Amino acid sequence: MLPPETSRLPERVELTSVPFFPQTAYQCGPAALATMLNQRGVVTSPGLLKDRVFIPEREGSLQVEMVATARAHDMLVYPLPPRLEALLAEVAAGNPVLVLQNLAFDWYPRWHFAVVVGYDQRERTLILRSGTTRRWQSDFTSFDSTWARGGRWAVLTLPADKLPAQPELRPWLKAASDLEETGHIEAAQRAYRTATLHWPEESLGWFALANSHYARGDTREAETALRKSLAQEPDFAVGWFNLSQVLGERGCQQSAKQALVCAQRLAPDEKRFAVSAGQALVASGQCALPPACPLAN
Amino acid sequence: MYKHSIFRRLAVALAAFHILMVVQVPMANAAMIGTAEVLQQQQQQVDRQQLMSMLDDQGVQEKLQSMGVERSQVEQRINSLTGAELAQFNQQLQDAPAGSGVVGIIVLFLVIFIITDLLCATNIFSFVKCINR
Numbered sequence: 001m002l003p004p005e006t007s008r009l010p011e012r013v014e015l016t017s018v019p020f021f022p023q024t025a026y027q028c029g030p031a032a033l034a035t036m037l038n039q040r041g042v043v044t045s046p047g048l049l050k051d052r053v054f055i056p057e058r059e060g061s062l063q064v065e066m067v068a069t070a071r072a073h074d075m076l077v078y079p080l081p082p083r084l085e086a087l088l089a090e091v092a093a094g095n096p097v098l099v100l101q102n103l104a105f106d107w108y109p110r111w112h113f114a115v116v117v118g119y120d121q122r123e124r125t126l127i128l129r130s131g132t133t134r135r136w137q138s139d140f141t142s143f144d145s146t147w148a149r150g151g152r153w154a155v156l157t158l159p160a161d162k163l164p165a166q167p168e169l170r171p172w173l174k175a176a177s178d179l180e181e182t183g184h185i186e187a188a189q190r191a192y193r194t195a196t197l198h199w200p201e202e203s204l205g206w207f208a209l210a211n212s213h214y215a216r217g218d219t220r221e222a223e224t225a226l227r228k229s230l231a232q233e234p235d236f237a238v239g240w241f242n243l244s245q246v247l248g249e250r251g252c253q254q255s256a257k258q259a260l261v262c263a264q265r266l267a268p269d270e271k272r273f274a275v276s277a278g279q280a281l282v283a284s285g286q287c288a289l290p291p292a293c294p295l296a297n
Numbered sequence: 298m299y300k301h302s303i304f305r306r307l308a309v310a311l312a313a314f315h316i317l318m319v320v321q322v323p324m325a326n327a328a329m330i331g332t333a334e335v336l337q338q339q340q341q342q343v344d345r346q347q348l349m350s351m352l353d354d355q356g357v358q359e360k361l362q363s364m365g366v367e368r369s370q371v372e373q374r375i376n377s378l379t380g381a382e383l384a385q386f387n388q389q390l391q392d393a394p395a396g397s398g399v400v401g402i403i404v405l406f407l408v409i410f411i412i413t414d415l416l417c418a419t420n421i422f423s424f425v426k427c428i429n430r
Contacts, residue, residue: 170340177333204339208332238330245329275328 002140006085006121009092014118014127015039018096021046022132029053029061032113033069035129036098036157042073061113063100063153074187075157076175078164082152084144086166087126088119093165095156096129102149111150160190169199173208180212188212196228203233207242214246222246227291234294237266241273243290252287262293337380344383348375 019038023031023046030046030053037044052069053061067077080086080097087097097116104110114136118127126143130136138146147154156164160179163172172195180188189212195205206229214222226243230236244259264273351357352368361368378386 170336170343173332174336174340177336181333204335207335211329211332214329238335242329272328272330 002085002088002121006088009088009121011122012118012120013088013092015091015094015096016117018115018117018129020129020134022134027054027061028113028131029066031131032098032115032129033061033066035115036096037070037073037075039096040075040157040159042075044073066098066113067155068182070155070157071179071182071184074160074179074184076160076172076179076187076191078156078158078175079171080154080156080164082154084140084147087116087154088121089165090156091116091119095158095164098155098157099128099147100150100153101143101146103146106149109149112146116154160187161194163194163198167198169195169202169204173204177208180215185212185215189216196225201232203229203236203239205229206232207236207239210242210246214242219246219250223250230291234291235266237263237270237273240266240290240293241270247287247290250287255287255290258293259290262290262295265293265295341380341383344380344387345375345378347387348378348383 017039019035021031021034021038027046027050030049033049033053034044034046037049049069052072053065055061055065070077080090087099090097099114099116101112101114102109103112112131114128114130116126116128118135119125120127124140125137126140128136128138128143158164160176172191176188176191176195179191189209192205192209192212195202196209199205206225210222210225210229213219213225223243223246226239226246229239230243233239240259240263244256244263247259248256260273260275263270267273349372352361352371358368361371375383
C-alpha cells in the first residue's frame, strides 16, 4: 500500500503535544477543528467553534464550513494529495492532518472528522485524535477504507509562513488565493511571500504577490514583483498586462504603453487586452522602462 | 434616546462606507487580472496536459486503435473539454483504485464516456454518434 520512498520517513512518529478535545454528542467537526487550530496556537474550543461549523439539523459539520472557519482564523487550508504516504510525510514533519472518514457505508454514510497525529510503519497503524478517544489506533487498511469512502479528503491548517513537508506551488497559491478572496489579505500576502522565497523561479508566485501589493494600494511594490515575475517567464502575457496597468497608474504612460503592446503581441486573441493603459493618478517622476518584450517587432 | 443612538450609528456606518468608496476609487481605474483567475486557467492547462500525456502510453494507443478510435479525435475532444469537465475526469482518474494501471483506467473511462455518449446520457465525445439521434 505504501510506496518505497516512505521508508525514508521515521519508522514511528507521534505528535504527543497536539491537544485533544473530546467530542460531545455528534460534534466531531468542532472538536477536530479545535485540535487543529490549538496546535497552531489559536486559542479556541469546540464550544466556541460549534456555532460556526456545526449544523444541528444535520447533526454534523460540512467540509466547507470547517475550511471556512479555519480561514477565519487566518489559517491557510492546504489540501493533501489523496494518498496515505502524503499523510505520513506531513505527520513526520510535525503537521497533524485533518481527515474526513465515512465510518459506515456509501449508501448509509456516517461522516466523521478526526486528526491524524501519529503512525507506526512496522505495526502499520495510525494514531488519531478521534471522537472521545485521545489515542485512537487504526490499522492502515481499515483507516484507508473509511478514508476512501470519505473521498480521501485530508487537509493541513498552516500559518501563512509555514510550508507543508511536501509543498507544491499551485495548491499553495490556490490556498493563499482562497484566503485572499475571503478577505484575509494580510495572511494571503504572507503566504505569497512564502511562495516567492521557496519558489523564486516561479513567475506565478511573484504575480500573485504583485496583485496583493496592488490590492493594498502599493503600486511600487506591485511593479517590482511583476518585473520579477516577468524575469522568470518573459512570455507571461497576463503579467505584462498587469504591469501595464500598474505603470499607467504610477504615471509612467510611455512604459505602460510598451508593456501593453507586449501583452497584446503575446496574446493577440485576448479581448481584455484591447484597452488603453491605466489612467495616471499622479504624474510620477520615477519611471523605469519595462523589460524587453520577447516578441519585438 | 435609543432611536437617536441608532441614527448616530447609522450615520457613522454610512460615513465609513463613503470613505471606503473614495479609497476604492483609484483601484477601479486599472483592470488588473486577478490571481484566482490565472490560477484557474493554469490548472486547466495542467489537467489537459495530464490527460493528453496519457495518450502517449503504448497500451492506451493500442486499445483505442482496437476500438477504432483515432488518437487525433480524442485529442480534439480533450481540447474542447471545459475546465469543469476536465477537473471531473481527472478527479475520477484520481479516485480510481490504485494498481490497476494507467491503461486500464484511461481506457475504462474512455469506454464509459463513449458508451454513455452512445446512449445519449452524456455528450463528452463529439465524434460519437448518439444512437437515438
